[in-house]
Amino acid sequence: MTRFHFSSTPIDTDAGRRALQDGAAGGYVSFEGWVRDHNEGLAVRRLEYEAFVDLAVKEGDRIVAQAMARYPVRHALCVHRIGDLAIGDLAVWVGVSAVHRGEAFDACRYIIDEVKHRVPIWKKEHYVNGDSGWVNCERCATAPRHDHDSHSHGPHTHD
C-alpha cells in the first residue's frame, strides 16, 4: 500500500486518521487543503484536478518516504482528490503521527510543500466570469518560471 494515493470521491479523513494511530505516538498533525473561491484576483466557481496517476503515486510515495527519513515520525499519509471539485471541498489531506509534536508538524509541512511542487497533478480553475485556465500554465505566463526542482523553498501557503 502506497502512502500517497488518489481519491475520486470525498476523502475520508477519519479513515486516514485511524490508519495513523499508534500507541507510541504522542500526537497527530493533519493538513487539509480546501478549494478556495478566488485566486489571483479572479472569483473561482469550481475546479478540476487531473493527474498522471502512475508517476504521481510513485513521486508522492517518495515524498512521504523522504519526510519519514528526515523527521522521526511514526506514520504519514497523503491523499489527493482527482476530478471535479466545488468551493469548500477537501482537495488534499496530509496526516502524520509521531512520538512528539515537533516532528509531526515538520513532516506534515514538508509533505504538502513537496507534493505541490513535484507531483504531476494539474488544476484547472473555472471562473465566475466564464473563463477557465490551468494554474501555473496559462495565466501566469509572465510570472517567474515555475521552479520544478526546488527542494528547499521558503514558506508558502496553500494556494
Added chain:
Amino acid sequence: MRRDKAALDYGGASQLDRVVELARRHVAEVFVSVRPDQAGDPVRARHPLIVDAFPDGGPVAGIRSAFARAPASAWLVLACDLPFLSDATIAHLIRSRDPAGFATAYRSAYDGLPEPLCAIWEPRSADALALWVAQGRQCPRKFLGAHAAALLDPIDERALDNVNTPEEYARARAAFDTRTPRGTMRIQIRYYALLREQAGRSDETVETSAETPADLYRELGTRHPFTLTPEQLKVAVNGDFSDWTRALRSDDVVVFIPPVAGG
C-alpha cells in the same frame, strides 16, 4: 544457437521489435505468429499475436493460421531472424507482387531457392497449403518451388542473411552498429492538462527519428499549437522522470509534464 532469436538485441531493440516496426511501415496490420506455448512470452506478447491454429508446427502452421484469421488478405510473411532486412527489400517485394500467383518471394543469394519467410503469400495459397500438409509435407520452401511463385533477385544480397550461430550474431551486430545508426522509432506520447487540450488528444503514437525527448517535443510542436516551452516542462519516459537528453528507444512512452499545481 540456443538463444531465442526473436529476443536478440540489435542497437537496443529486440530483433522481433525491429521487424515488427519495419513491417508496420509497409502493411495495414502486423501480427506475431506464435505456437500456443509462446503466447505468454513477454518478448512476443507485447505485440498482437496469431497463435497457431494447426498442430503441425513450423512456419506453414503459422502461415495457415494467418489465412484462417483473414482468408481474403495477402500476407507479408517475415522471419524474425533477419537482422539486415530493410525497408528497401520489403518495398521492392511489395512493388513486384504478383497477386495472381501463390506467392512473391526472393531467391536466396546462396542457392537460388525461394525464401518463404520474406515473401507475400496470396490467399489462394491457403487451400494449397492445407493439401500440402495433408500429403505429409511441411517445408514452405519446397512448397514455393512446386507452386507458381514470382521469384525476385535480392536487391541487397545480405538482406536475407539469418543468424544461426553466436559468431554470426556477433558479426551481424557489429555490421548493424555501423550500418544503421538509427532508423525511425515508434514512440507513444501521452498528454495531460494543457498539453492534452492543445494536442486535441490524450495520446498518440508517432514514427519519429527524434533521438531525445527534447527533439521529440520540438517535432511535435510543429504539429500541435503548444505554448509551453521545454524550460517550463519536465519529461517522463516509461513511467518515471527522465533527462531531456536521454536516448529514446522504440516503443518508449513519453509524457511531457506541464507545470504542476497539486494541493
